[in-house]
Each structure stands twice: as C-alpha cells, then as structure tokens.
Amino acid sequence: MQHNIEKLIKGCLKGDQKAQMHLYDTYCIAMFKIACRYLQVEEDAKDAMQEGFIKAFANIANYKNDFSFGAWLKRIIINQCIDVLKKKKIEFASIDSESLQMIDDDDWTVDLSISKIQIISEIEQLDEKYKMVLKLYLLEGYDHEEISQILKIPIKTSRTHLRRGRLQLKELLKSSHYEAGY
Amino acid sequence: MSMNAQRKQIYSKVFDVNVQTKAIFNLDDSAVIIEPSDDDKVHLDYAIVFDRFSMMEIDSLISKMKIEATLQNNQISLKTNNVLKSHEYFTYNGTGSFYVDNLFKSKKGNKKDSIFHKLKDSIQREIREKYKEKPLDSLGSWFKVKEENGAIKSLKELGGVKVVKGQFVIKIPSFVKLTINAKTAYITFAGEIKNELSVSLKRGKLSAQQLINEYNQINIDDAGFEVEVIKNGEYTLNNISKGLIGSIYNAQITSEFSKIEIGEIAKGVSITDFNSEYWFYNWTPNFNRFNMYSEYSKINLFYPDSKKYSLSTFGFNTKHHFKNVIGEIGPNKKGGKSKMMIVGDEKTAKNKIKMDIIHGVIRFGKDVISIPRS
Amino acid sequence: MKQDIKEVLNGFEETNKELPAAHRTEFLEKLQGAEKPMSKPENFYYFIKIAATIVLFVSVGYLALNSFNKSDPIIVETPIEKQLKDIEMQYLKHIDAEWQNFVALATDENLIKRFEQKLNDLDAGYQEITVKFKQDKNNILIIESLVENLQTRLRLLKDIQEHIHLLNQKSEQHENITI
Numbered sequence: 001m002q003h004n005i006e007k008l009i010k011g012c013l014k015g016d017q018k019a020q021m022h023l024y025d026t027y028c029i030a031m032f033k034i035a036c037r038y039l040q041v042e043e044d045a046k047d048a049m050q051e052g053f054i055k056a057f058a059n060i061a062n063y064k065n066d067f068s069f070g071a072w073l074k075r076i077i078i079n080q081c082i083d084v085l086k087k088k089k090i091e092f093a094s095i096d097s098e099s100l101q102m103i104d105d106d107d108w109t110v111d112l113s114i115s116k117i118q119i120i121s122e123i124e125q126l127d128e129k130y131k132m133v134l135k136l137y138l139l140e141g142y143d144h145e146e147i148s149q150i151l152k153i154p155i156k157t158s159r160t161h162l163r164r165g166r167l168q169l170k171e172l173l174k175s176s177h178y179e180a181g182y
Numbered sequence: 183m184s185m186n187a188q189r190k191q192i193y194s195k196v197f198d199v200n201v202q203t204k205a206i207f208n209l210d211d212s213a214v215i216i217e218p219s220d221d222d223k224v225h226l227d228y229a230i231v232f233d234r235f236s237m238m239e240i241d242s243l244i245s246k247m248k249i250e251a252t253l254q255n256n257q258i259s260l261k262t263n264n265v266l267k268s269h270e271y272f273t274y275n276g277t278g279s280f281y282v283d284n285l286f287k288s289k290k291g292n293k294k295d296s297i298f299h300k301l302k303d304s305i306q307r308e309i310r311e312k313y314k315e316k317p318l319d320s321l322g323s324w325f326k327v328k329e330e331n332g333a334i335k336s337l338k339e340l341g342g343v344k345v346v347k348g349q350f351v352i353k354i355p356s357f358v359k360l361t362i363n364a365k366t367a368y369i370t371f372a373g374e375i376k377n378e379l380s381v382s383l384k385r386g387k388l389s390a391q392q393l394i395n396e397y398n399q400i401n402i403d404d405a406g407f408e409v410e411v412i413k414n415g416e417y418t419l420n421n422i423s424k425g426l427i428g429s430i431y432n433a434q435i436t437s438e439f440s441k442i443e444i445g446e447i448a449k450g451v452s453i454t455d456f457n458s459e460y461w462f463y464n465w466t467p468n469f470n471r472f473n474m475y476s477e478y479s480k481i482n483l484f485y486p487d488s489k490k491y492s493l494s495t496f497g498f499n500t501k502h503h504f505k506n507v508i509g510e511i512g513p514n515k516k517g518g519k520s521k522m523m524i525v526g527d528e529k530t531a532k533n534k535i536k537m538d539i540i541h542g543v544i545r546f547g548k549d550v551i552s553i554p555r556s
Numbered sequence: 557m558k559q560d561i562k563e564v565l566n567g568f569e570e571t572n573k574e575l576p577a578a579h580r581t582e583f584l585e586k587l588q589g590a591e592k593p594m595s596k597p598e599n600f601y602y603f604i605k606i607a608a609t610i611v612l613f614v615s616v617g618y619l620a621l622n623s624f625n626k627s628d629p630i631i632v633e634t635p636i637e638k639q640l641k642d643i644e645m646q647y648l649k650h651i652d653a654e655w656q657n658f659v660a661l662a663t664d665e666n667l668i669k670r671f672e673q674k675l676n677d678l679d680a681g682y683q684e685i686t687v688k689f690k691q692d693k694n695n696i697l698i699i700e701s702l703v704e705n706l707q708t709r710l711r712l713l714k715d716i717q718e719h720i721h722l723l724n725q726k727s728e729q730h731e732n733i734t735i
Binding site for chain 1: 557558559560561562564565568569570573575576579580582583584586587588590
C-alpha cells in the first residue's frame with residue numbers, strides 16, 4: 001500500500017488527475033469521518049473534506065516523507081474544518097497567559113459503568129473552546145505543540161483548555177447519573 | 183469547613199537576596215501575611231483550602247488570580263491581583279429578594295454614655311483576636327434575604343455561601359527595604375518587623391504586631407488599621423473607621439476623619455489631626471512630651487497615672503468635659519487662639535501634654551469618661 | 557472501578573458516517589474547476605472573488621473578536637444588582653439631604669471645603685469598586701465595600717453635624733480653666 005501511495009503522490013506532483021482521484025478514493029471516507037468530528041452538519045463536513053483534498057493537491061510539492069500522507073492530509077482537513085468554524089464565529093479565545101494554574105492532575109479516569117458512547121456524547125456538550133482541544137488531543141492524538149499550531153493559540157492555553165475540558169467532561173459524566181456517588 | 187475540604191498549593195517561589203536588595207509589592211484585591219524570614223531568602227507561598235467548590239470552579243477562580251514575582255537588578259517585584267484570603271461566593275436560586283437590614287435606623291438607643299478605661303494589653307489582645315476572624319463572621323449583618331413567605335434569613339442560614347480560604351505568606355529578611363502599593367488589600371505583618379517600610383494602602387486593612395523602623399512611612403486611606411506596637415516612623419491615617427494602636431513610641435501621626443484608640447502613649451509622639459476621634463488610654467511614666475494639633479476633633483483623654491505631668495490646651499471654640507463640668511473658651515479678641523485649660527504646673531512637670539485644639543471637643547476622665555446626653 | 561478515557565477513545569472511529577452517493581463526481585468537478593488554466597479575464601474575476609472572501613472573513617473575524625472581548629454582550633441585570641441599585645439610590649438621597657443640612661449648618665468655609673473634598677474622594681472610590689463589582693457580581697466582599705462606602709459618607713456627614721451641635725451648645729464661658 002505504501003509503495004502504491006508513493007506512486008500516487010508522484011503522479012499528483014505531475015498533476016495527474018487519475019492519481020489524484022485514486023488518493024481521494026483511498027482516503028475520502030476516513031477523512032470525512034474526521035471532518036464529522038468537528039463539523040456537525042455532514043454537508044459541511046463533506047465540503048470541508050473535499051476542499052481539504054483540493055488544497056492538499058495544490059500543495060503536494062510541500063509534502064515531505066517525515067510523516068505519513070494520511071497524517072499530513074488529516075492536518076490539512078482539520079485546518080479546513082477550523083476555518084469553517086471560525087467563519088461561524090467560534091472563538092478559540094486565549095486565556096490571559098499570566099493566570100495561575102493548579103498543579104496538574106492529569107487524571108482521565110472515570111467509572112467503568114460509563115460507556116464509550118456516553119463519553120463521546122458528553123464531549124459534544126463541552127464548551128466550544130475546550131471541546132476543540134479535547135478532540136484534537138483525545139481523538140486525533142495531537143500533543144499540545146501541535147494543537148497550538150493548529151488552533152493558533154499559545155501552548156499554555158492549550159494545556160489550560162485541555163485541563164478545563166477534562167474537568168468539565170468528568171463533571172458532565174458524573175452528573176448524568178452514570179457514576180455512582182461523589 | 184467540612185471534612186471534605188481540600189487543600190491545594192498554588193504558588194511557591196524563593197529568592198536569594200542580600201543587604202542591597204529592595205522589594206516592591208503591588209497588591210490589588212489581595213491578602214498577604216508578611217513575616218520575618220529565618221534564612222537570607224524571600225519566600226513566597228500561596229495555598230488554598232476550599233469546601234463545596236468543584237474543581238472547575240476553583241480553577242476558574244484561580245484563573246482570575248495573578249501572582250507575578252521577579253528578581254531583577256537586585257530588586258524583587260511582586261504583583262498580585264485577586265489573591266484574597268477568603269472568597270465568599272454566594273449563589274442564591276430561590277425566589278426571595280435581597281434585604282438590607284437596619285439601613286437607616288438611627289442608633290440612638292446604642293449611644294454610649296460612658297467610655298471605660300482600657301489597658302494597653304486589652305487593645306493588643308483585641309487586635310490579635312481579629313487576625314483569627316472567620317470570613318462569614320465579618321459579613322455585614324445587614325445583608326439578608328427575604329423569602330416569599332416573609333421570613334428573613336441571614337446568608338449563613340441560607341447556606342448558599344461557599345468559602346474558599348487562602349493564605350499567601352511572604353517571608354522576608356529584615357534588611358530588605360520594602361515598598362508596598364496596595365489597593366483593597368489585607369496586609370498582615372506578623373512578628374517583629376524591622377524592615378524599612380514604605381506602605382501606601384487604600385481600602386482593606388493593615389494589621390501588624392510590631393513595626394519598628396525609624397524610616398517607616400505608612401499611608402493608610404479608607405482602610406482598617408490595627409497595630410500592636412508602633413515604634414518610630416511617620417503615619418498618615420485617613421478615614422480609618424476603627425483604628426487600634428496598642429502602644430506608640432517616637433512616631434508622628436497625621437490623620438483625618440478617623441476614629442483611633444491608642445492603648446499607650448510613650449515618648450516622642452505627636453499627632454496632627456482633622457475631624458477625627460481619638461482615645462488616649464494610658465501613658466508611660468516618662469512620656470516626656472506629647473503634642474497634638476487638631477481641628478474639629480473629639481479627644482477622649484484618660485489622665486496619666488503618675489502625678490508628674492502637666493496638661494494644657496490651646497486654641498478656641500473647644501468644649502472641655504471633665505466630671506460634670508463643661509467649659510468653653512471662645513476666640514480671643516483678635517479671633518485667635520489662647521490658652522484654654524491647664525492641669526498641673528507646666529514649668530516643673532516632667533511630662534507635658536500639649537494640645538492645640540480649635541473647634542474641638544475634649545473629654546477627660548480617670549477610669550470613666552462620661553458623655554453627657556445631648 | 558475505573559477506566560481511562562484516553563484508552564477508551566484510542567483508535568476511536570465513527571461507524572455511521574456515510575458520504576452521499578454523488579460525492580465522487582462532485583469532487584471531480586471541484587478538482588477540474590480548480591485546475592483549469594485561467595484566461596486573463598477569468599483570472600481577474602477569480603482574484604476579485606478571493607479578495608472579497610478574504611475581506612468578508614477578516615471583517616467577520618474582527619467582529620467575532622470584538623464581541624468575545626466584551627464579557628457580557630447582553631446585559632442582564634441580576635437581582636443583586638437591582639437591590640444594590642435601590643440601596644444606592646436610597647443612600648445617595650440621604651447623603652444629599654445630610655449634605656444640604658451640613659452646608660446650611662456650618663459657618664466655616666474651610667470645613668465645608670474639606671468635607672467636599674473628602675466626599676468626592678469617597679465617591680471616586682465608589683466608582684472604582686463598582687467597576688470591580690461588574691466583573692464579579694457574586695462576590696460578597698465587593699458588595700460589602702460598596703455599602704460600606706455609602707455608609708461611611710452618611711456617617712461622616714451625620715457626625716460632623718453632631719459635632720457642630722455640640723460646639724454650639726451653650727455652656728459656661730471661661731477666660732481659662734485651671735485645675
């Protein structure tokens with residue numbers, strides 16, 4: 001598969017439409033699912049995904065082999081989704097960087113009785129600012145440096161949003177009676 | 183606080199300093215405790231204890247606080263914002279309305295008709311008691327909720343008040359010159375503070391055990407002021423609603439619109455005042471000289487114990503109350519000041535009290551000062 | 557018993573997302589549209605279109621930034637605020653009344669001036685505290701300072717009038733008093 005992808009990329013560099021469509025076919029569903037994580041309306045997600053591909057092909061010369069094509073493509077598509085969100089006035093506003101923080105707990109544990117579906121649905125209920133960081137961290141596996149680049153926020157803000165999102169998520173899970181006791 | 187109260191360390195920093203080091207603290211809406219350091223370092227530590235707050239709320243609260251401390255060019259700069267000693271958050275979701283009690287009730291019933299003598303120690307104890315005040319205790323008793331059925335409940339009874347307590351302790355070596363600019367700040371100096379202080383405080387409170395340095399410049403405006411021992415320095419006290427000084431030695435006070443009780447006056451004290459009320463309870467055996475210059479002031483003066491003193495007042499249009507006698511001296515022929523009252527022999531007395539008072543009221547007594555009902 | 561959210565979500569994939577049937581054709585069209593070599597007039601229009609989008613985006617972004625900088629785009633008065641406004645009004649009424657009484661009673665110009673200065677200072681302080689209150693409406697300490705400020709002003713005016721009354725009381729006039 002890898003060899004194939006390399007061939008296809010070479011084809012894209014030459015502007016070969018067939019190669020481009022092949023790449024699209026390979027990755028479109030996965031990328032669509034990723035876009036759906038950030039854009040609720042499937043139509044928007046589809047458009048963002050497709051725009052992302054167009055941009056990727058236009059910039060294919062910049063693709064370097066240091067990470068997988070899929071990861072590179074994913075990044076472009078997520079950026080596209082963020083642009084859409086920004087147009088919808090979703091602010092990833094930064095926090096005053098001088099503010100204090102409690103010594104970090106980094107506790108992601110919740111009761112076993114909570115299902116995956118419940119976690120996913122409660123994530124959707126989080127504040128926009130936290131939701132974004134949480135998803136990038138939990139679902140895409142980005143670290144704070146990457147998140148700060150994607151959202152164009154300071155790393156400290158990314159950490160704070162993640163922590164707050166984590167705390168809010170835990171509270172939402174608790175209060176929806178899925179967890180027994182305090 | 184319940185058993186579920188949690189404690190979190192928020193901030194901790196240490197600075198190495200030397201005899202040339204200066205410190206400037208800018209404190210806004212903050213409470214700090216400043217005490218002498220055991221080593222030659224400045225320690226800054228802030229921890230909070232909270233109950234019935236969720237982590238989210240604490241986090242949100244902490245995000246509003248600022249603590250910045252740096253050491254540059256041998257100067258420590260500390261800036262704090264919203265670092266309160268206690269935070270009381272009130273959420274009320276009922277249908278009652280807020281009710282402010284006793285707002286304009288005249289307090290005629292409470293009017294004192296005697297002022298009792300106090301010992302220096304009791305004033306100092308009073309000051310110490312107030313360090314320990316719990317947040318809810320000092321809540322204005324006027325702040326209540328009137329529920330729909332007409333019942334009036336205090337905030338404590340409603341139970342909708344959550345408390346977060348914090349303590350920001352600063353340990354500082356005594357050779358560091360300290361400047362404090364503070365607004366709505368609660369500053370407590372614990373222990374014997376020998377540092378050279380330059381303090382400017384507006385709103386809040388200054389509490390201290392001992393302030394000693396001869397170069398101290400302390401300016402307090404519209405804030406509480408309670409110090410067990412003042413030695414040396416210059417103090418400007420404006421609009422202090424209940425000032426307490428345990429004992430004072432070799433210091434100058436310039437004041438206005440304040441009410442200040444002084445447990446003991448020692449050598450070298452002078453006061454310049456406008457429209458304040460003072461209580462002078464005790465005098466040291468060798469206080470030597472006490473000078474006061476005032477306008478529109480009320481002075482409650484308990485006679486010194488020793489016989490070797492003289493007391494003279496100079497001015498005009500001042501009521502003198504002693505026992506049941508009220509005497510008054512009008513302006514002299516030129517409309518100016520003249521000698522009003524003399525107790526003892528000025529020429530031979532070892533200790534002299536000299537008061538320059540115009541438009542004032544001065545009351546004297548031994549163990550009790552009685553205030554004639556108007 | 558506990559589980560770690562990170563592990564739960566590791567490798568998570570949405571299962572029920574499907575692209576519409578015509579998506580491929582649609583994409584092909586977009587692809588072809590994007591790659592068509594532009595003749596000059598088309599280039600020009602394309603540039604205008606892009607510029608328009610950028611301007612729109614920038615102004616939209618700017619608006620968004622502005623509204624999020626304000627803490628409360630919609631001002632809703634809380635019950636506490638209403639009550640405090642009421643209290644403030646009552647106090648200010650009383651303070652004004654006492655001020656009038658004081659000015660009428662006092663004969664010393666200097667005294668009046670000093671009081672005026674003092675009350676202005678306290679008023680300035682009150683405004684400062686009000687700003688803090690707007691940022692933190694549930695903070696009891698701030699509410700207390702507001703009311704204390706008003707009480708102080710009233711008390712000062714009442715006290716000085718009482719003082720003047722005391723001074724005006726008839727009593728024994730002396731040349732001097734010796735004890």
